[in-house]
Amino acid sequence: MSGEQLFPVERHRIANLMIERVELVHAGELQGIKVKWRELGWDALIGEFAPQGIGAELLEIEA
16 A cells, blocks of 8 residues: 555554654754654554454455
């Protein structure tokens, strides 16, 4: 399932589940972002794609 197939609300829910904080980094020549991941968010998302989960059901429908 790609991001384009998800409703914007679902993409937002997944991003909030996975990411705790995003910081802009600017230190000398180094520029970019620093992402703090939510460890428990990964577990919750993986659980949705476990057998009998809603994510697994969605993948079966698309196949």
